[in-house]
Amino acid sequence: MDNLPTQLSDRFSILFDAGDLVAAFSLIRDAVKVGSAEAIFLSSTFSRPRESIGEFEKRSLSEVELSAAMGYAPAQYRLGCYLQFGDFVDVDSVEAARYFELAAKAGFPPAMYEYGLALLHGVGLQRNHDEAISWIRSSAEGGDNTAAEFLENYRDV
Missing domain, CATH: 1.25.40.10 (Tetratricopeptide repeat domain)
Structure with a gap:
């Protein structure tokens, strides 16, 4: 398991910084489903449609904790x-x-x-x-x- 950022993070950051959240989420969706610590961490960085601030903060913290427990250094x-x-x-x-x-x-x-x-x-x-x-x-x-x-x-x- 890689515990440091890969090209996935680089590509995600380009899309995220350009404001293309749909493409950014699409990029990591499958990796999140299979339990990629990096993708789970990236998922923690932005809210979902209709997600309240409280819901986002709770999910984000949970994803950071999970990714950290999986050994992902940025998390x-x-x-x-x-x-x-x-x-x-x-x-x-x-x-x-x-x-x-x-x-x-x-x-x-x-x-x-x-x-x-x-x-x-x-x-x-x-x-x-x-x-x-x-x-x-x-x-x-x-x-x-x-x-x-x-x-x-x-x-x-």
């Missing part, structure tokens, strides 16, 4: 963000750090950065400066611009 990262900031769920910095770690170890650069920050500041886990900087560097090397900017400005590297 693990998103769930970590939800837990860190209290979006759709109660704040839980320990669980947030755990999800960031899972996604970071799978090779997802945004999660590497967040996991590094959690280690650096001791949020949800024990501080570890050297390991933190290593994860943030890996994130920057993986193309995360926020991590690269952080390293440019951080004085204690």
Whole structure:
């Protein structure tokens, strides 16, 4: 099972960003039915016709949780963000750090950065400066611009 985005995510994003939600949903529909973690995660990003905001938020969270449980790194990262900031769920910095770690170890650069920050500041886990900087560097090397900017400005590297 792939735990990082594939061409499916790239094609979905092009359609979604162009506002063609019908084509975007059609692209992932069959993959959702067969249990693709990536497609389930993509499905969580937009509402359905006649779906209330509350219904959308409940379904979206459920799909993110399912995709994360299936090992899909972007879903693990998103769930970590939800837990860190209290979006759709109660704040839980320990669980947030755990999800960031899972996604970071799978090779997802945004999660590497967040996991590094959690280690650096001791949020949800024990501080570890050297390991933190290593994860943030890996994130920057993986193309995360926020991590690269952080390293440019951080004085204690």
